[in-house]
Amino acid sequence: MENIEERLRKYSVSIIFVGIAIIILLDLIFPNTIVIDWPTVALIGLLIILPYVQYINRVRWRTFEAELQPQIEEAKQSARRIPDIGTQEQAKQKRDEVAQKLYRYLEEDPKVAIAMLGIELEKPLREIAKENSLPQIEHAPLTNLVEELSRWESDIITKDVYENLHKIQNLRNKAIHGGEISREDAKEIIDLGLRLLGYLYYYTDGPGDIEVINEPRY
Numbered sequence: 001m002e003n004i005e006e007r008l009r010k011y012s013v014s015i016i017f018v019g020i021a022i023i024i025l026l027d028l029i030f031p032n033t034i035v036i037d038w039p040t041v042a043l044i045g046l047l048i049i050l051p052y053v054q055y056i057n058r059v060r061w062r063t064f065e066a067e068l069q070p071q072i073e074e075a076k077q078s079a080r081r082i083p084d085i086g087t088q089e090q091a092k093q094k095r096d097e098v099a100q101k102l103y104r105y106l107e108e109d110p111k112v113a114i115a116m117l118g119i120e121l122e123k124p125l126r127e128i129a130k131e132n133s134l135p136q137i138e139h140a141p142l143t144n145l146v147e148e149l150s151r152w153e154s155d156i157i158t159k160d161v162y163e164n165l166h167k168i169q170n171l172r173n174k175a176i177h178g179g180e181i182s183r184e185d186a187k188e189i190i191d192l193g194l195r196l197l198g199y200l201y202y203y204t205d206g207p208g209d210i211e212v213i214n215e216p217r218y
Contacts, residue, residue: 106186
């Protein structure tokens with residue numbers, strides 16, 4: 001019985017499709033003999049397509065996930081080049097507080113959690129700009145802020161930190177504006193951001209010094 005049901009399910013769409021094709025053909029051959037209710041035919045066609053919408057969405061999701069994974073791996077490699085100083089007590093405490101908040105958002109909506117990650121990354125960056133009395137960049141968009149800080153405060157925003165920030169920002173934008181993202185991928189992006197936050201908190205909340213400079217390094 002199960003085999004018969006599976007076969008019917010497998011071939012039902014083809015059978016209905018062929019049936020509609022025959023109806024259309026008969027209408028073309030005998031236009032004055034057979035009267036077809038085209039709205040009904042259109043409705044049947046729609047009913048055929050509807051069950052496959054979920055499969056189309058699934059294919060799109062897998063494609064998006066396949067595009068995202070290599071970028072996540074690149075960001076991980078970039079993160080390994082940054083000193084892991086976020087384990088210092090004060091920096092770790094601040095990072096753990098933010099982590100709890102982001103993970104709560106993650107359970108509700110991965111995209112919201114990733115959006116919040118961007119906001120959390122901005123805070124220490126703007127604080128570094130403020131410590132350097134750089135009002136011209138203190139309120140700049142995040143991308144410009146990171147770029148300018150890499151010129152002014154290059155001891156903190158080193159080339160590796162700048163690159164990692166850039167990769168995380170790209171992942172964040174893609175995750176928010178792209179297709180559906182899994183919780184697993186979202187968590188990987190958030191964990192990358194948290195590692196970087198620990199590094200930044202070492203300077204804004206920990207023992208690290210923010211050197212005040214008067215001109216850009218380059």
